[in-house]
Amino acid sequence: MIRTVAVVLVEDCAVFEFGVLCEVFGINRTDEGVPAFEFRVCGERPGAPLPTGVGAQIVPTHGLEAVAGADLVAVPAARVRDDYPAAVLEALRQAHRDGAILLSVCSGAFLLGAAGLLDGRPCTTHWRHVHELAERCPTARLDPDVLFVDDGDLVTSAGTAAGIDACLHLVRREVGSAAATAIARRMVVPPQRDGGQRQFIEQPLPPDADSLQPLLDEVVSELGAEHTIDSLARRAHLSQRTFARRFVAETGTTPHRWLTTQRVLLARRLLEQTSLGVDAIAAECGFGSAALLRHHFRKAVGVSPADYRRSFCAA
Template identity: 50%
Template sequence: MHRVVALALPSVVAFDLSVVAQIFGHVDEREHYSFVVCAERAGPVCSTTGFGIEAPAGLDALAQADTLVVPGFGPLDDPSDAVLDALRAAAARGTRIASVCVGAFALAAAGLLDGRGATTHWEHAEEFRTRFPAVRLNPDVLYVDEGQVLTSAGITAGIDLCLHLYRLDRGAAAAAEVARRMVVAFHRPGGQAQFSHRPLPEPGAGLVRTCDWAVAELHRPLSVHHLARHAAMAPRTFARLFRAETNMTPMRWLNLQRVLEAQRLLEATDLAVDEIARRCGLGTAVSLRAQLARHAGTTPSAYRAAFRSSG
C-alpha cells in the first residue's frame, strides 16, 4: 500500500488538492494507495476559493508518507518553520515529494529545489526567480521530474504530473485507465509547453489530427515529411508550429509515442520483444532496450515483470 499525503497550506488551491485526491484517493485506488490530507495542525484549512477544507491529520502524517504532494497556496509567503522543517525531514527520509502549481514555492523555501530543475505557473515565474535564484526554473514546461522531487505548472498540469507519478508506480496501461476515468489526455509529456496567454496557432486542430494519425501508424518509418504531408503543410512550417504548441520537435514527440506503445504492449501482451519493437516502429530489440532504458530506466523484461499484472 503506497501512502500518499497531500499537505494543505493556507490558503490551499482547492483544484490542486482535488487533483491529487481524485487520482490517489479515488475509491478505485484503495487497493493500491492510502490517501490523507494533512495541514500544519489537524482541522479546518481555508482555500483560495472561499470555502474551508478539513484536514484530518497534522504534520506527523508526513513521517508515514511514501509520496508527499504540496498543492498551490496563497499568498506565496514562506510557510512556517514547522512546515519547512517537516518538508526537509521528509526529503531526508527519501520521501518522493511533488508540488502542484505554486506549491513549488514551499519546496523552494525549504531548500529542496536548490540546484535542481523546477517549474511553476508562468504568471509567478519572475517572482520565483527573484526569491530562489539557486533553482533552475523552467516556466515553459508542464512538469519537471528530478527523481525524488517533482514540480508541475499551473492547474491542469497537476493532472499530468500526478498521472506521471501513477505511471511510474503502476505502469502505462493502469495510468491510461485512470486518465480514461477522469476524461483527460492519457499522456502529455512534461516537456510540453504551458499554454499561457499565447493563443494556439490556427492550424492546431490539424496538428491534433495528424498526431492521432501518426499514433495509428507507429509501425511505419515516419518522418517530418510524412507528418507535414498529412497536415497539408510544408515541412518547415509544420515543424515550427509543432514545436510552438508542444515545446518539442515532431521526431522527439514521435519517439516518445513509440516508447509509450512499447510499454503498453509489454504490459498487455506476451509478444516477443522483437515483435513489439517492429510494431512500435523502433526497429529492433536492441533499439527498444536502449529507448526503454533512456525513458524508464529499465529493461523490457524487468518492465514486463513489474507491470504485467497491472496492465
C-alpha cells in the same frame, strides 16, 4: 512503489489542485486493478478548517506528524506569500531526508523552494510564476516550457491541469502503465499528453515597443507578405543597423524571431478558429510551406499543428 500519500495543506490552498491529488490518489479503485493508496490530508492543526479563498474550507484530518513515513508527499497550489509556516517547511525537509518523493502542483513549488528543496534542482511551476520563483530560488534550474519535471525524488508540475499529468506520470512510473491508464480513463483525460505549457502561454506584442509600434501593427496585419530587415528598416526610415539595434532594444528580440513568433500566433488562432488546411494556414501566415510551418510551430509551441488543433479547435 507508492503506498502512502500525504498531502500537506496551508491556508489559501487551491481547491482544484487539491482535488487533483484526491482524484488520483485518494479514491479507492481496487476494483479496476489500481492498488489502494493510504491517503492522508495533513495540516498544522488537524480538524481546524483552512480557508481556500473561494468561499469554501478544507479540514485536514491529520497533523504534520502524519507526513512521516509517507512514500509521496504532495503540495498543492496555494497563495504565494513571503512567509510559510515554519513547521510545514520543516515537515517537508524531514520528508526529503527520510527519502520520500516530493510532488508540487503549480505554485506549490514555492513551499518546496522556501524549504530549500529546489536548490540546484531542475523544476518548473506555472508560467506566470516563473520569474518570481527564480528570484526566490536563484539556484533552481527552472524550465518554464514543460508540463512537469521529473527529477527522481522531486517532481514539480506547471499550472492546474499539468498537475494531472504529473500525478499520472508518477503512477505510471511507480505503479505501472495499467494503473495510470485506468485512473485516466475514469478521469476522462489522456493518460499522457505531449508538448509543454508553451502552448498555453499568450505572447502579446512587446509593451515597450512604443516608437516602432505603428510599424509592428502594420506588419501583424499583413503577415502573409514577405518581410525582411531591409524592407522593415526602409519603412521605419532607418538604416538596417540602426533598425536592428533599436528593434532589439525595444522588443528584447530580433526582427526575425519576433516575426516568426507573430506568424506562429496567427497560426494558432487559425488552427483554433478555422478549418483551413495546414498548407493554406502556412500561406496565410507567411511561412510559405507546410513543412516550414510545422518546423517553427513545433519549435515554438512544443506540439505539431495537427496535435494542437485536436486539443484547441473550437469546433
